[in-house]
Amino acid sequence: MISTLLNYRLYTNDMAKTLERLSSQAQVERDKAYYDQNIGKVTSVDQFLGNYKLYSYAMKAYGLEDQINAKGIMKKVLQSDLTDSSSFANKLSDQRYRDFAAAFNFNSDTTPTAQSTSQTERLVEAYAERVDTSAPIAAKATSYYTQNIGSVSSIDGFVADRGLLDVALRASGFSDPSAISSDYAASVLKGDVSNGDAAWATLRTQFSAAPTAPATTRTWIAQTAQMASNTVYTYNNLTGNATSPQAKQANIDYLNAFFSASNTTQTVSAFTSDERLLTFAMTAMGSEITYAASAAASYLQNPSSIPSTVSDVEKARFQALHDALSVQSNGTMSPPATNGLDKLITGYGNNYKTAFNKSVNFDTTEFKAALVDIKSVTDLMATSSVDGKRRTLNFVLKAVGIDPATASLTKIRAVLTSDPTDPDSYVSRLKDDRYTQLAAAFNFDENGKLRPERLIQDVSDQTKIGQLYAATFGSNLSNDKKATIKADTKAYLAAVGSAVSLNDLLTDKKTIQYALTAFGVKNKDLSKDELKKILTSDLGDPKSYANTQTDKAIAKFAAAFNFEADGSVRNSETGGQSAKDRLATDKLYLLQKMEEQAGDTSEGTRLALYFLRKAPGLTSSYGILADKALYSVVRTALGLPEGMVNMNVDQQASMLDKKLNVKDFADEKKLDKFVARFAGMYDTQNADSSSSPILQLFGGSSGGSNILSYL
The missing domain is CATH 1.10.3700.10 (AGR C 984p-like)
Incomplete structure (x- = not known):
């Protein structure tokens, strides 16, 4: 034997x-x-x-x-x-x-839903921040326009400069200026082409004058600073950048220009008939009501004549505006620098985002309400029964930076039914982050029906990793360490929550390091290729790359993520067990079967294999006491008497703590030596000691604080 x-x-x-x-x-x-x-x-x-x-x-x-x-x-x-x-x-x-x-x-x-709570939060946040993300681009375009439009002297010179033409086209109402050639724009502006479109009419009115004789073409209208400013103002409104810091400053400059010494028509009528100035003033006063120019002129000229149908709050606002602009009885205005224009500018600075934010909140509320009824891609792309617009889809497209006016519905449907985690999918081949974000924002399968959300890491695993990471800092943490753990964990959760693909994870070194640290992986300098092979390993195959690494923490690290062999993210399952837990169950079954078969010929071997599997997870001596098999192995290895099981539990734990340190079981070499000692002692206790060659490998034992002192 x-x-x-x-x-x-x-x-x-x-x-x-x-x-x-x-x-x-x-x-x-x-x-x-x-x-x-x-x-x-x-x-x-x-x-x-x-x-x-x-x-x-x-x-x-x-x-x-x-x-x-x-x-x-x-x-x-x-x-x-x-x-x-x-x-x-x-x-x-x-x-x-x-x-x-x-x-x-x-x-x-x-039950699958079109979006999880976190997906909705990310999309709503993106929608609310779209001005902030697009503002620098808009500012660059409008700055170029403002600086260069004044030097243009002909229609040909204007259309030849796409930086100028594109801003003008967008401000005139064209959603996609890139679709319009410079030659065609020139022909319309000169009058060679008859085009009844309202946007073309706006462009022609602003930039080209009617011919002076029947045989001549339309001519260029030189752009003044005020005209250029109004073009930029309209551009910002149409592109959703009306509340950017640049747009705010442009409006302040426009107000100052109106009240500059060079403007000789500083009258109530001129002020209120300028929609931009009137909007500025009412925003500064905190009003959200839109007034006709004639009514606003009457109220501003004589606030006491405002009818009773107007609220007292609005009356007070017109009175404050009347005083700030120093309106005279003849309709002229001469606002003082102090408590005049500065009061308007300060009020505008405080309130200019209010209307926009309320609009965003309304859009967001409407989107969330509609989301409840979305059960398919068709539902998401449906038109509203109120105005015939695709309001829900438009909200989504704007949030990810796609212009609803130019988006192809066929392309949008193909993207929404594509897997952004699959490197070979339709949306992945587009190589466009906007469409990747769109596909990742919803949970539709290839048929446009609902499916469970694809996560690179389950929420339960995120929680587990957070706990493991915190444990690496030890106990009795200082406030600084607690703050570090909190900040690192917050960043990790945000990163894995928003990551769409394997490549997203592999390129985020900080997130990878967090997870490697949490699992105690010894080599934290793994290459991108090594990490890819680990994360795409078939953990159900004992010979897979992750399972054959000497550092067993690597397989645990791989198991914490949901990647398939091709790098795509595993579909969540709606049954009673996830794919990951099924793999874990299969592995445990195989190990139990191995231990069972080992026990058919050697009960000691079964105990040894069981201890090898369970001991690394121990955190205290009480874990040993709670498991009869583990306790039997420890007592045998350390030569402790059987009768100690009748002692007080705390006394037993104290005795074990004096004999060993359970943390040593996390070290493979120390664990193996301890199991080897058990095997020898087991044979000694179950056979004639004189015939056991194992006994000679061990000497007597005495007190100590770690396993090595008993080997």
Whole structure:
């Protein structure tokens, strides 16, 4: 009969081959195949407990085979809320029950939705910030226009400069200036082409004058500073940049120009008939009401004559504006620098974003309300029964930076039904971040129907990694360390929550380092290619790249993410168990089967293999005391008396703490030596010591604080 140590070595010297050999056994293959093919179809605890083949497979995997008949207890375990410390599973002292409950998700709501809460939050935030992101581009375009339009002297010179022409076209109402050639624009401006479009009429009126004789063409209208300013103002309004800092300053400059010494018509009538100035003034006063020029002129000239239909608040605003502009009885205005124009400018600075923000809030509320009824791509792309516009889709397109006026609906549908995590998908081949964001913002399958959200990492794994990362800082944390952990974790959660693809993760070194640190991976300088091979490994294959690494933390790191072999993100499953937990169950079943078969010839080998699997997860001596098999191995290895089990639990834990440090079990070499010691001591206790060659490898033992002192 071979020794326990030799038998143990036969199993562990090449664990990958051992597991591969075991997994190829016919019965093991059949059991695994049945489980993998059917567990995803189970949607309730009762269904699961009623299918003996599935239920017994899982129970064996988690070491609960002796409790298979206790279905009442197991039902309570599976229905437990593990976030509730008072739940049934959490009250049980045996960790195996909590592990079993955590492997299934019968209590979670897995009904697919068009967007998860986090997806909606990201899209709404993007919509609200679109001005901030587009403002620098708009500012560059309008700055160029302002600086150069005054030097243009002909229509040909104007259309030849696309920087000028594009701003003018957009301000005139064209949503996509790039679709209009310079030659065609010149022909319309000169009058060679008859075009009844309102946008062309606006452009012609502003930039070209009617011919002076029947045979001549229209001529260029030299652009004044005021004309250029109004073009920029309209451009900012139409492109959604009316509340940018640049637009704000341009409006202030426009107001100052009106009240400059060079303007001789500083009258109430001239002021209120200029829609831009009137809007500025009413915004400065905090009013959100739009007034006709004639009514505004009357109210501003004589606030006391405002009819009773106008609220007292609005009357007070007109009175304040009247005083600030120093309106005279003859209709002229001469506002003082102090408490005059500066009061308007300060008020405008405080209020100019209010109307825009209210509009954004309204759009956002409308979008969220519509989202509830979206069950397909067709629903998202539907027109509104109110105004015939695609209001919901337009909100989405604006949020990701796509112009609704020029977007192809066919292209949009193809993008929404494409997988942005698949390198070979339609949207990935577009190489356009806007469309990638669009596809990632919704959960539609290839047929345009709802599917579960694709996450590169499940929320439960994000929580687990956060806890592991915090644990690497030790205990008794200073406020600075707590702040560092909080900041790092916040950044990590934001990064993995918004990452769409494997490449997104691989290019984010800070996020990768956080995860590697959390799992205790020894080599944190892994190359991008190595990380890709790790994260795309088939963890169900003992010979896969991640599973064959000497650092076992690498496989745990890989298991925390949801990448397929081709780099795409694994589809979430709506059954009672996720794909990741199914793989974990398969692996545990295989290990349990190996330990069981080892026990057929050597109970000591079974205990050794069990300890090898469970010991690295121990955090205290109490974990040893809670597991009879682990406790048996430790007592045997350290030569502790059987009778100590009758001592007070705290006394037992204290005795173990004096003999070993459970943290040493996380070190593979120290763990292996401890198991080897157990194997030798086990054979000694179960055979004639004189015939045991293992005994000579060990000397006597005395007190110490770590495993090495007993090896």
